[in-house]
Amino acid sequence: MIVWRAIAAAIFLVTGPALLAAEIPPDARRSGYAFMGPDTRAMQDDDTANPGMLFVLDGEQLWKKKTGSADRACADCHGDARTSMKGVAARYPAFDKALGRPVTLDQRINLCRAIHQQATPLPYETRDLLALSAFVAHQSRGNPITAGDDPQLKPFVDQGRDLFMQREGQLNLACTNCHDDNFDKRLAGAPITQGQPTGYPLYRLEWQTLGSLERRLRSCMSGVRAQAYDYGSPELVALELYLMSRARGLPMETPAVRP
Amino acid sequence: MARAPIHIAALISASLACSASADELVPYTIVGDGIPASLTGSTSDATRGRALVLARTTTCMLCHSGPFPETRFQGDLAPDLAGAGNRWSASQLRLRLVDASRFNPDTIMPSYYRNDGLVRVGRNFAGKPILSAAEIEDIVAFLATLRD
Numbered sequence: 001m002i003v004w005r006a007i008a009a010a011i012f013l014v015t016g017p018a019l020l021a022a023e024i025p026p027d028a029r030r031s032g033y034a035f036m037g038p039d040t041r042a043m044q045d046d047d048t049a050n051p052g053m054l055f056v057l058d059g060e061q062l063w064k065k066k067t068g069s070a071d072r073a074c075a076d077c078h079g080d081a082r083t084s085m086k087g088v089a090a091r092y093p094a095f096d097k098a099l100g101r102p103v104t105l106d107q108r109i110n111l112c113r114a115i116h117q118q119a120t121p122l123p124y125e126t127r128d129l130l131a132l133s134a135f136v137a138h139q140s141r142g143n144p145i146t147a148g149d150d151p152q153l154k155p156f157v158d159q160g161r162d163l164f165m166q167r168e169g170q171l172n173l174a175c176t177n178c179h180d181d182n183f184d185k186r187l188a189g190a191p192i193t194q195g196q197p198t199g200y201p202l203y204r205l206e207w208q209t210l211g212s213l214e215r216r217l218r219s220c221m222s223g224v225r226a227q228a229y230d231y232g233s234p235e236l237v238a239l240e241l242y243l244m245s246r247a248r249g250l251p252m253e254t255p256a257v258r259p
Numbered sequence: 260m261a262r263a264p265i266h267i268a269a270l271i272s273a274s275l276a277c278s279a280s281a282d283e284l285v286p287y288t289i290v291g292d293g294i295p296a297s298l299t300g301s302t303s304d305a306t307r308g309r310a311l312v313l314a315r316t317t318t319c320m321l322c323h324s325g326p327f328p329e330t331r332f333q334g335d336l337a338p339d340l341a342g343a344g345n346r347w348s349a350s351q352l353r354l355r356l357v358d359a360s361r362f363n364p365d366t367i368m369p370s371y372y373r374n375d376g377l378v379r380v381g382r383n384f385a386g387k388p389i390l391s392a393a394e395i396e397d398i399v400a401f402l403a404t405l406r407d
Contacts, residue, residue: 166378167378168377168378168379168380169377169378169379169380169381169384170369170377170380170381170384170387170389171318171369171389172369172370172377172378173367173369177367178367181367182336182367185334185336186333186334186336187321187322187334188315188320188321188332188333188334189331189332189333189334192336221379222381225380225381225383225384226378226379226380226381227379227380227381227382228381
């Protein structure tokens with residue numbers, strides 16, 4: 001009896017935490033692309049039909065345009081984005097040594113503007129910031145996501161994971177309740193995805209525009225009737241970082257199209 | 260004539276009482292696996308309950324499906340509501356709506372009559388239960404009619 005109890009306890013100790021975590025194994029990770037219909041897939045696949053490509057083209061112009069008191073363009077330091085920016089977005093959010101914390105691609109663009117161009121920051125979700133972000137991230141299309149590999153990011157990845165697992169709002173639901181435990185099912189008729197952020201900034205048909213992952217996270221928070229975190233808040237950056245690390249190995253799709 | 264001001268005063272105090280009690284829940288008693296007594300003590304309306312179940316704001320159809328041919332926006336995260344009136348008594352249905360987490364702490368079904376112990380509730384919803392006592396009673400009355 002005692003032996004059996006000890007074995008049962010040992011099994012519980014080993015499997016207990018894994019059962020609680022319910023995280024998606026690497027080989028079962030799927031982009032939101034896999035959950036959508038053929039029309040939306042076709043729109044994403046064809047660059048002439050993908051509305052996100054208009055933002056990418058705008059971003060290319062902005063990349064070459066001199067701005068700020070320094071009268072300097074992104075291209076003046078970084079050269080041809082096709083080579084210098086390739087794979088960069090797949091590593092973001094990345095650790096910023098000066099700040100001692102992770103920054104998103106949007107924040108990196110605004111840090112560059114402040115420090116090197118002496119220009120004012122572009123507000124979140126404005127066309128210019130989305131366009132620059134889309135242009136930079138587009139250079140990583142097809143590259144596997146590796147964000148979160150830097151060991152300095154570990155505490156921030158953990159913070160994001162805790163937030164992902166935390167029930168919140170009047171409906172008292174956590175991200176994990178839908179996106180780990182119930183993907184492939186339907187919420188009011190719409191498929192629930194795994195929440196893999198492979199194609200941001202992306203064109204959402206519901207929005208009729210390009211939007212950031214932070215916008216998407218805030219709208220999920222409103223959905224569970226929680227007080228959404230502010231754009232650029234440490235919590236949203238940590239969530240973005242955790243989600244990107246959770247999508248490790250999936251190819252970047254920017255600019256993705258989603259329903 | 261003398262009665263009119265009294266009547267108005269009564270109305271004002273009644274409406275004050277209503278707004279004061281917005282954040283306070285009606286106390287209820289759990290007996291076995293249900294709440295046998297109505298939360299309101301007044302009559303409920305199954306027709307209104309059906310409309311509430313289908314209304315987006317109550318969130319029922321996000322997860323549940325049911326015998327509602329007029330809407331194709333139904334969820335499949337939770338059991339079909341068809342036959343709910345066979346499976347559960349009104350008392351059991353009432354507790355499942357009020358606080359389903361009593362049966363399974365990991366359930367994704369929200370506790371519809373609860374206003375504490377929640378995290379980061381949005382400004383417009385803070386301190387309020389998802390459904391009022393009267394709405395719960397109307398929905399219970401409707402679900403009890405769903406018999407195969």
